[in-house]
Amino acid sequence: MGISVAVKYNWRKELNKSDCYQIDIRVTIDCIPKYYPVKVPQKIPIWDWSGDAPLWVKNTNPFAFAVNNEILRVLGVINDLQNRLFLQKRKLNFHLLDRELGFTGNRQSFNDYFRNYIKNPPELVKDLKDGTWEKYTSFLGHLDKFNPRLRFDQIDVEMAARIRNYISRQPGMKKGTKMAPASVKSLFDKFMVVLQHACDADKLIEKDVVDDIAKKVFVTVPDRQDGLHWDVIEIQNLKKIPLSALESSQIRDRKLFLLQIYGSWYYSDLIYMRRSDVHIDHEFGIYVAGARNKNEQPRLVPLWKFPEAEAIMKEFEDPDPKSSYWFRRDAFVEGQTYNRNLKVLADMAGVYREVTSKTARHTGMTLMARMGVQYPALKKIAGQKIRDIGRTYIKMGIREIVDATELAQFDKLGI
Incomplete structure (x- = not known):
């Protein structure tokens, strides 16, 4: 032996x-x-x-x-x-x-280490979704531009702060803006994940250094601006727009936007929804379970609370039963195209605030809270981590969601 x-x-x-x-x-x-x-x-x-x-x-x-x-x-x-x-x-x-032995490059180079982490990830993170790995790749692209040969012995609190500040100065999605704090945080979090792994698994950097960076270098994300959601009357007005006034693409995107509201979803949640996530309960009806693509957190969305949700789900269902996705691929367009259609629909509904595909998730969560759905059910529906005050996880199944949403009578709102 x-x-x-x-x-x-x-x-x-x-x-x-x-x-x-x-x-x-x-x-x-x-x-x-x-x-x-x-x-x-x-x-x-x-x-x-x-x-x-x-x-x-x-x-x-x-x-x-x-x-x-x-x-x-x-x-x-x-x-x-x-x-x-x-x-x-x-x-x-x-x-x-x-x-x-599969490592390529210089092991003392953080850039090479990060690149190999993406190429051959540890077992615990191998099953992360493509969207998450895109963020790792995006961070590496910024790092290579910041310093293509950053060594582990150069990384300390000051260097980590310089990396964070460099990313925060990168262009945002809109012309003339800088990267949003939430996006900066998402990328910087990937830096910390790999740095922590290099410390724990390979001892390439001292634990005290990593702990010091985690304590002192962070990204503050401002509280989300109030009023970004749509009110019930505005949703009703959206539904009242006559079909004769809409193009076929606008009819499609109105339905998908409403479905986003019903599920408190981002547009990407629809795109990546797996067939195995959709269920029909014999007593209550259609619901969506499984992990969200964005953060891998489990969710349980009671679509049965919304009278039109099941019809929309079935209208855009992929007819190929072997497809791993629930929705057919031709139901979706580029994000900018979708947002342009939403802007037209918002104007027709008399909503003149800024609207994007993300507005639907804010609207859905606000609507749930307004109708009396409280923590932790609200967190479970949204696909966010749930803890109680004792720092232990709370289990939320169908029965708990049914009880938590009993008073939320969305069918009476006409949405």
């Missing part, structure tokens, strides 16, 4: 006409071997192989220097990993070794 490492030549005992064969590093953990090929310009002839360190390949081979150095490099990577794990009182395993 234990760990052994050896350099092997033609370990499969193959025979070919050229007499040129592969070099591998054999790692044996608890009597189980695994072979890792050494990257070489070409396979090595048998007459150029000595098998003795550090000149495994004889100098008669034109690639001897490069190949011997590559063998030494791989052995060094394995040795460094073993030393780090020893200090952490952890044991080497093939999963850790695969990840280490």
